[in-house]
Amino acid sequence: MNTLTFDTVIIGSGTSAYYAARGLQAGGQRVAVVDQQAFGGTCALRGCQPKKYLVANAEAIAAARHLSGKGITHAPQTDWPALQALKNEFLEGIPESSFNGYRQAGITPIRGRAQLLDEHTLQVEDSTLIADHIIIATGSSPRRLDIDGAALAGTSDTFLDLPSLPPRIAFIGGGYISFEFAHVAAQAGSEVTIVHRSARPLSSFDPEAVTTLLHATAAAGITFWPEQTATSIERSGNGLLLTTNSGASIEVDCVINASGRSPNLGVLDRASAAIKTSPRGIVVNRYLQSPSHPSIYAIGDVADTGYQLATVADRAGMLVAENILYGNRSPLELDTVASAVFTIPNLARVGLSEEEAQRQGLDFRVHKGSTKNWPSSQRIGEAHSFFKVLIENGSNRILGAHLLRHQAAEVINLFALAIKKKLTVGDLKSVLWAYPTYGSDLNNMIA
Numbered sequence: 543m544n545t546l547t548f549d550t551v552i553i554g555s556g557t558s559a560y561y562a563a564r565g566l567q568a569g570g571q572r573v574a575v576v577d578q579q580a581f582g583g584t585c586a587l588r589g590c591q592p593k594k595y596l597v598a599n600a601e602a603i604a605a606a607r608h609l610s611g612k613g614i615t616h617a618p619q620t621d622w623p624a625l626q627a628l629k630n631e632f633l634e635g636i637p638e639s640s641f642n643g644y645r646q647a648g649i650t651p652i653r654g655r656a657q658l659l660d661e662h663t664l665q666v667e668d669s670t671l672i673a674d675h676i677i678i679a680t681g682s683s684p685r686r687l688d689i690d691g692a693a694l695a696g697t698s699d700t701f702l703d704l705p706s707l708p709p710r711i712a713f714i715g716g717g718y719i720s721f722e723f724a725h726v727a728a729q730a731g732s733e734v735t736i737v738h739r740s741a742r743p744l745s746s747f748d749p750e751a752v753t754t755l756l757h758a759t760a761a762a763g764i765t766f767w768p769e770q771t772a773t774s775i776e777r778s779g780n781g782l783l784l785t786t787n788s789g790a791s792i793e794v795d796c797v798i799n800a801s802g803r804s805p806n807l808g809v810l811d812r813a814s815a816a817i818k819t820s821p822r823g824i825v826v827n828r829y830l831q832s833p834s835h836p837s838i839y840a841i842g843d844v845a846d847t848g849y850q851l852a853t854v855a856d857r858a859g860m861l862v863a864e865n866i867l868y869g870n871r872s873p874l875e876l877d878t879v880a881s882a883v884f885t886i887p888n889l890a891r892v893g894l895s896e897e898e899a900q901r902q903g904l905d906f907r908v909h910k911g912s913t914k915n916w917p918s919s920q921r922i923g924e925a926h927s928f929f930k931v932l933i934e935n936g937s938n939r940i941l942g943a944h945l946l947r948h949q950a951a952e953v954i955n956l957f958a959l960a961i962k963k964k965l966t967v968g969d970l971k972s973v974l975w976a977y978p979t980y981g982s983d984l985n986n987m988i989a
């Protein structure tokens with residue numbers, strides 16, 4: 543048994559851990575990063591980045607399709623194995639460069655499964671690690687489906703690595719992953735169904751924008767099945783039969799469970815200290831510290847912050863380093879979190895929803911509409927679009943923006959800056975944006 547001591551040990555090597563480790567090392571600490579899987583974490587290896595390779599392909603196909611008969615004659619087709627090769631080329635080497643990058647930076651990378659024993663002690667395989675502070679950055683995993691035949695369903699990891707594209711795919715869950723992958727699969731030629739348990743999918747986004755996305759989703763050939771909870775999956779001939787609570791069933795070649803992600807709390811299984819958790823993760827104060835165990839901090843998807851986004855994970859990693867080095871002084875502020883679903887077109891939001899602004903009793907006006915008659919939509923054959931901007935009366939500040947259109951994931955960042963910096967309609971209009979661009983269309987959304 544080997545005993546190693548550090549100032550701080552971080553469990554997990556994902557994006558939140560990266561920023562925490564770098565910050566602590568720069569502050570002079572002896573830091574270790576432990577991971578049981580390939581180094582690099584979800585975003586780089588199994589999430590945001592590889593996904594965008596598939597999305598980029600789908601966007602190219604859709605762009606040509608939307609202009610079919612309007613100056614484009616031969617629609618391109620996805621070569622799925624070649625697309626996978628391109629994505630895998632990007633992934634190759636990330637785990638080793640992540641591991642070696644830590645070492646070169648003077649941070650100790652350790653491979654193995656970590657188990658918390660008490661507030662300062664961890665077991666990693668045959669080693670005991672002792673540290674003044676422990677940061678739990680263990681991320682999240684696909685939620686287990688509690689239905690017959692659950693093991694027949696794949697996860698987002700399965701979809702990202704499919705060697706060939708199944709002709710028929712069903713996604714369980716009406717969230718980010720189902721919608722993004724459904725659009726990818728449909729553009730690549732699959733027959734796609736999304737099975738969702740309630741009437742409204744993507745519940746954190748503006749309902750009108752989501753309704754417009756459902757029109758775009760239907761136009762892309764995707765079937766959306768609302769108010770259907772998956773109850774069983776069984777083998778049927780060469781395929782799978784997915785049945786729902788209404789008794790309806792669908793035969794497909796592949797089922798992907800995208801019904802949400804659960805925090806990875808297995809790290810606490812042997813802990814003598816009762817670290818407080820909720821179904822959303824480890825309970826933390828605004829400094830990302832366990833309220834009952836001050837030597838323990840949690841960041842990223844495993845922390846109960848209400849978000850499972852890479853940007854929130856990164857920010858938490860940076861702040862936790864400051865809080866450990868200098869005493870709790872940097873709270874996690876989540877007032878301006880821009881978020882996008884990479885469907886075709888993108889769905890994006892930042893700031894307050896209409897409902898939230900009403901609940902806060904704010905005096906505001908709403909600018910909303912479609913861009914489909916604007917040149918920026920017409921020149922790309924964009925048939926489905928929606929925007930909604932909330933502007934405070936009196937101050938003329940932007941309170942929230944909700945976009946469903948081409949490049950929405952980029953344009954939402956302009957609104958994020960406006961909200962963060964409390965810019966007014968006048969401030970935004972005083973900028974001479976590059977024109978004609980999707981960014982410059984912002985002027986027409988706030989007028």
Ligand SMILES: Cc1cc2nc3c(=O)[nH]c(=O)nc-3n(C[C@H](O)[C@H](O)[C@H](O)COP(=O)(O)OP(=O)(O)OC[C@H]3O[C@@H](n4cnc5c(N)ncnc54)[C@H](O)[C@@H]3O)c2cc1C
Nearest residue numbers: 554556558578583584585589656680681842843850851852
């Ligand atoms: C398909 C998909 C697409 C996504 N797309 C986006 C996007 O476009 N934009 C966005 O903002 N977010 C996106 N996300 C979310 C984003 O990936 C996560 O919010 C982010 O990666 C969380 O980072 P993390 O540092 O908390 O954990 P992770 O990156 O998940 O890292 C946790 C690490 O901890 C390790 N670990 C767990 N338990 C132990 C243990 N006991 N001992 C040792 N190691 C352990 C794991 O092996 C893992 O490597 C996506 C997620 C998925 C699944």
Ligand SMILES: NC(=O)c1ccc[n+]([C@@H]2O[C@H](COP(=O)([O-])OP(=O)(O)OC[C@H]3O[C@@H](n4cnc5c(N)ncnc54)[C@H](O)[C@@H]3O)[C@@H](O)[C@H]2O)c1
Nearest residue numbers: 715716717718719720738739771772800801802803850882
């Ligand atoms: N673009 C991005 O930023 C991005 C992309 C992918 C994932 N993510 C992150 O990862 C998280 C997990 O993604 P996700 O899509 O798995 O979860 P999600 O929470 O976005 O959506 C899951 C949906 O599945 C529904 N559901 C649950 N059980 C069901 C059942 N048995 N039958 C039918 N429907 C069911 C839920 O009501 C929910 O709406 C997201 O919340 C997000 O934070 C972000």
